[in-house]
Amino acid sequence: xxxxxxxxxxxxxxxxxxxxxxxxxxxxxxxxxxxxxxxxxxxxxxxxxxxxxxxxxxxxxxxxxxxxxxxxxxxxxxxx
Numbered sequence: 001x002x003x004x005x006x007x008x009x010x011x012x013x014x015x016x017x018x019x020x021x022x023x024x025x026x027x028x029x030x031x032x033x034x035x036x037x038x039x040x041x042x043x044x045x046x047x048x049x050x051x052x053x054x055x056x057x058x059x060x061x062x063x064x065x066x067x068x069x070x071x072x073x074x075x076x077x078x079x080x
Contacts, residue, residue, distance in 0.1 A: 001022040001023065001024055002022065002023060002024075002025075002026075002029075002059070002060065003020040003021070003022055003059075003060040004020065004021050004022075004023055004026075004029040004057055004058065004059065004060070005017030005018075005019070005020055005021070005057075005058040005059075005062060006021070006032075006033055006036055006055050006056070006057060006058070007055070007056040007058060007064075008036070008040065008053075008054070008055050008056075009052070009053065009054045009055075009056070010040055010043075010044075010053050011044060011051065011053075017056075017058060017062075020060070026057070026065065026066070029057050029066075030057060030066055030068065033055040033057050033066070033068045034055075034068055036055050037053060037054070037055050037068050037069070037070055040053045040055075040070075041053060041070055045070070045072055051071070051072055052069045052070060052071040052072070053069065053070045054067055054068065054069035054070070055067070055068045055069075
């Protein structure tokens with residue numbers, strides 16, 4: 001088992017991952033990060049074009065190894 005930390009970024013700012021979580025593999029940590037991101041999105045999708053929600057997966061040394069993100073893009077279509 002390896003320790004991982006999740007640093008989150010939402011509409012209110014960036015929050016460091018103070019608590020560690022143990023997972024057997026990095027892929028398992030990524031799957032959990034995706035669930036955390038989905039929960040964040042349920043609380044509110046990013047407000048404004050280009051804004052994002054993200055979960056940064058950090059290793060035991062607090063070094064970022066993966067970022068999972070959800071970006072809101074609004075595209076206006078020209079009238080036909």
